[in-house]
Amino acid sequence: MARQNLLPRTAPFGDGERASLDAVLGSATPVQRAWLAGFLAGLDAAGGQPAAVPAAPPKAAEPLTIVYASESGNSEALAGNVAKLARKQGFKPKVVDFSDLDVATLPKAGKLVAIAATWGEGEPPARAVRAYGELMGEGAPRIDGVEFAVLSLGDTSYAEFCAIGKALDARFEALGGKRAAERADLDLDFEKPAADWIKNTLKALAPAETPDNVVAVDFARAAAGEDDDAEPSREPLVVEVVEHVNLNSSRSDKETIHLALAFEDGAPAYEPGDSLEIFPENDPQLVDEILGAAGLSGDEALRKALLAERDITTLSAATVERFVKATGHADAQKLIDSGEARAWIEGRHLIDLLATFPATLTPEHLNTITRPLPPRAYSIASSRKEVGDEVHLAIVAVRYETHGRARSGVASVHVADRIRDGAKLRVRLKPNRHFRLPQDPATDIIMVGPGTGVAPFRAFVQERRAIEAPGRSWLFFGDRHFLHDFLYQLEWQEALEDGSLTKIDVAFSRDQPEKVYVQDRITHNAKELVSWLEGGAHFYVCGDAKHMAKDVRAAVVRAYETAKSLSPADAEAQVAALERSHRYQQDVY
Ligand SMILES: Cc1cc2nc3c(=O)[nH]c(=O)nc-3n(C[C@H](O)[C@H](O)[C@H](O)COP(=O)(O)OP(=O)(O)OC[C@H]3O[C@@H](n4cnc5c(N)ncnc54)[C@H](O)[C@@H]3O)c2cc1C
Numbered sequence: 261m262a263r264q265n266l267l268p269r270t271a272p273f274g275d276g277e278r279a280s281l282d283a284v285l286g287s288a289t290p291v292q293r294a295w296l297a298g299f300l301a302g303l304d305a306a307g308g309q310p311a312a313v314p315a316a317p318p319k320a321a322e323p324l325t326i327v328y329a330s331e332s333g334n335s336e337a338l339a340g341n342v343a344k345l346a347r348k349q350g351f352k353p354k355v356v357d358f359s360d361l362d363v364a365t366l367p368k369a370g371k372l373v374a375i376a377a378t379w380g381e382g383e384p385p386a387r388a389v390r391a392y393g394e395l396m397g398e399g400a401p402r403i404d405g406v407e408f409a410v411l412s413l414g415d416t417s418y419a420e421f422c423a424i425g426k427a428l429d430a431r432f433e434a435l436g437g438k439r440a441a442e443r444a445d446l447d448l449d450f451e452k453p454a455a456d457w458i459k460n461t462l463k464a465l466a467p468a469e470t471p472d473n474v475v476a477v478d479f480a481r482a483a484a485g486e487d488d489d490a491e492p493s494r495e496p497l498v499v500e501v502v503e504h505v506n507l508n509s510s511r512s513d514k515e516t517i518h519l520a521l522a523f524e525d526g527a528p529a530y531e532p533g534d535s536l537e538i539f540p541e542n543d544p545q546l547v548d549e550i551l552g553a554a555g556l557s558g559d560e561a562l563r564k565a566l567l568a569e570r571d572i573t574t575l576s577a578a579t580v581e582r583f584v585k586a587t588g589h590a591d592a593q594k595l596i597d598s599g600e601a602r603a604w605i606e607g608r609h610l611i612d613l614l615a616t617f618p619a620t621l622t623p624e625h626l627n628t629i630t631r632p633l634p635p636r637a638y639s640i641a642s643s644r645k646e647v648g649d650e651v652h653l654a655i656v657a658v659r660y661e662t663h664g665r666a667r668s669g670v671a672s673v674h675v676a677d678r679i680r681d682g683a684k685l686r687v688r689l690k691p692n693r694h695f696r697l698p699q700d701p702a703t704d705i706i707m708v709g710p711g712t713g714v715a716p717f718r719a720f721v722q723e724r725r726a727i728e729a730p731g732r733s734w735l736f737f738g739d740r741h742f743l744h745d746f747l748y749q750l751e752w753q754e755a756l757e758d759g760s761l762t763k764i765d766v767a768f769s770r771d772q773p774e775k776v777y778v779q780d781r782i783t784h785n786a787k788e789l790v791s792w793l794e795g796g797a798h799f800y801v802c803g804d805a806k807h808m809a810k811d812v813r814a815a816v817v818r819a820y821e822t823a824k825s826l827s828p829a830d831a832e833a834q835v836a837a838l839e840r841s842h843r844y845q846q847d848v849y
């Protein structure tokens with residue numbers, strides 16, 4: 261019997277036509293459907309004339325493995341985009357997170373797309389460390405005959421731009437793979453070039469023998485009315501600042517702003533563990549300095565663009581090269597030719613370049629020299645179950661001095677200095693499905709969040725309070741001084757009283773002669789910590805990636821060594837197993 265309602269109601273046919281098509285398609289075999297799909301696509305390609313010889317049924321869909329190494333989700337999202345387009349083009353895509361990658365399976369991949377971000381100072385994302393190490397190591401398998409293509413994501417403000425993508429690309433070739441498409445190294449404004457790269461790469465990976473006019477269509481998805489292109493909107497939302505409070509005392513040398521943001525039309529459906537991106541504005545004083553140095557003072561349209569749209573601080577090798585190309589500045593050219601540009605850039609910003617190599621620029625020059633101003637991510641510090649249509653953030657103001665100039669972090673100082681209650685901000689949700697509370701609220705959790713790393717744990721505790729989670733919660737917090745830097749101190753005390761927090765251990769590094777950090781508190785509590793983990797607790801780390809996250813991991817390995825009298829290798833294996841089972845999760849930056 262024919263299946264009813266195979267075509268969605270949105271199909272561009274009348275009711276009678278839809279019923280007729282349902283009758284035919286509902287009883288068609290998969291081969292008949294595929295033939296019809298290919299035939300119709302071919303018909304269109306031939307200008308509506310039937311092909312002389314009807315196209316043969318397409319071959320079984322071509323397997324395509326898409327691996328991604330991602331920390332904050334960009335590469336992961338692009339891997340999903342590759343899979344969607346690949347499916348439409350007749351591939352059978354399989355998407356694999358590096359954290360789940362079995363390197364031994366790669367020789368059988370046939371066709372392989374890798375999308376990799378670079379973190380730290382030229383390091384792989386934390387979840388990718390194991391598989392990346394195996395791939396780079398001596399035991400890596402040959403992948404002779406595998407056709408591969410690599411897309412790398414990075415940020416030109418880092419010296420090791422796209423280092424991991426570059427290394428993977430070279431490694432796949434060294435292991436015998438065949439490069440099907442040239443690697444692209446993309447900066448933070450990657451969306452458009454990534455879409456182009458994906459389109460071209462899939463074309464290059466398509467099997468040569470597949471006739472262009474045969475298109476494999478996933479009828480089940482079409483029948484279910486699934487629309488592959490229905491992406492959640494990436495457009496920023498405008499929110500109102502309803503609370504702006506410095507969480508540090510007035511005697512602290514730090515300034516951490518607690519921001520409460522209200523969404524007029526309801527907050528997006530965020531989960532504890534997600535982040536919110538802020539689209540900042542540049543410091544107006546710096547904008548004016550840059551306009552002055554470029555000989556463009558008084559150009560109001562340009563001033564507006566520089567305030568909100570262009571990255572006017574980052575200085576990268578690419579910026580210097582674009583500057584030289586635009587101006588032909590001989591001394592700046594010499595800097596590049598001498599090979600010293602990379603060292604000179606260190607700690608300097610665009611204003612230093614314009615001040616050191618004076619040149620009169622046009623607005624177009626400034627536009628080509630700079631890149632779009634990227635948004636900054638902040639861990640959400642609230643649960644919707646407790647704060648409704650608000651989002652709370654904790655943002656530490658970044659201020660420092662290099663080469664004799666006071667520098668300000670673009671977004672954090674915009675928030676600290678130029679935003680107050682009632683101000684508007686543009687924001688966008690950045691979900692993170694790799695930093696999630698356990699599904700079972702009875703599961704214990706251990707949270708390590710020094711400084712602003714504590715932000716997502718405020719969301720975790722609020723959420724677990726709201727759902728009356730029976731699992732225990734243990735927080736490790738650290739900062740400089742107990743008296744001045746104990747972020748959300750009263751809230752933790754309340755949480756301890758109402759039971760939504762079971763235990764807190766703190767490390768204030770500068771309250772005594774010897775420095776004490778959260779990892780020291782972990783070491784001090786090794787036995788109890790391991791007993792929680794052995795009982796199934798999930799372990800979370802948020803905050804500084806450069807030192808803290810690595811030191812904490814090492815401390816957990818040592819805790820296993822001491823608590824269970826294990827060798828270093830066996831203790832390491834315990835922590836690696838926690839990571840593989842997603843019970844050790846990090847959100848570090
Ligand atoms: C997933 C995620 C979650 C995050 N959550 C939070 C959060 O909850 N709270 C929070 O405050 N931040 C958080 N961050 C960091 C945040 O996104 C920004 O990177 C941070 O606020 C700095 O941005 P900015 O625009 O103020 O500074 P920028 O203008 O981007 O300047 C920062 C840069 O300045 C340079 N710099 C900084 N300090 C020094 C120094 N002492 N000497 C020399 N150079 C220096 C470094 O190159 C640094 O990259 C998070 C980041 C990520 C990726």
Ligand SMILES: Cc1cc2nc3c(=O)[nH]c(=O)nc-3n(C[C@H](O)[C@H](O)[C@H](O)COP(=O)(O)O)c2cc1C
Binds near residue numbers: 330415421
């Ligand atoms: C703390 C931090 C360190 C980073 N280090 C580098 C780096 O060394 N080199 C680079 O090219 N990009 C670096 N980046 C930029 C990321 O690679 C870039 O944001 C990328 O889009 C992230 O992709 P993902 O979301 O898939 O992790 C860094 C970003 C952050 C926040």
